[in-house]
Amino acid sequence: MRIRAITALFFVLVVLGSILWSVYLFTIFFIMLSTYCLQEFYRIVADETGKPNRWVGILLGVLAFGLYAAHYLAGLSMAYLLLTAPLIANVFIVSLYQKRAKPFADIAYTLLGVVYIVLPFVSFYTLGFTATEAYDYRLPLGFMLILWGNDTGAYLVGRYFGKHLLFERISPKKTWEGLAGGVGLALFTSLVMANYFTLLPTWQWVGVALIISIFGTYGDLVESMLKRSQQVKDSGSVLPGHGGLLDRFDGLLLAAPAVLAFLKIVL
Structure with a gap:
């Protein structure tokens, strides 16, 4: 438990530092983070039914994220994202030479990793430029604090009061009580954010x-x-007591695109 707590504190400080320090550190850190999560995903899914083209997928993810970030940092046209087209084509071409039984499983896993991992991190990154033209740390910071509040509330309430299972087939430890605790602490955190970060009204x-x-x-x-x-316990072991980075950011993968869509509509 002590190792888990120390790791969590260090992890939180690093993430907060990357968001608060500068836009360039924010950019570099989350490109690296998405890359590491992507390689964890590729490691998990690789088996006899399909082996993703790991290096092409990682290069595609880094290039796409980097070109997208350059749009905000240096005014680079979004048209430059078309430079990823040869890499996407290469995912298909490489499979021609690998002589595997199910090449399209390899192709699907490779491209799915970019969609499932990189695009959500790009969505989160975009939050820093959503409310203002220049980088503003408040939305990414608020997002992470609310996400952590949700995870903490769900863990604590579920551990001490959880009785009714939420989704036993997939996660035998998650409970409805934990879900309620997560929502409650997330809402409380959002009200605190609304009090200090007034770039969004309270209802947003x-x-x-x-x-x-x-x-x-x-x-x-x-x-x-x-x-x-895939019969895997953790996505990795880079965080002692916590597993892999993908385990720590799994909630972001679906939440970030949804939050970005919501804010793009209401702002």
């Missing part, structure tokens, strides 16, 4: 909290479904 912060609670929970369940289908 509350909407963000509800979206994070719902889609964050589903994101956790989806990653659990992935690991259970």
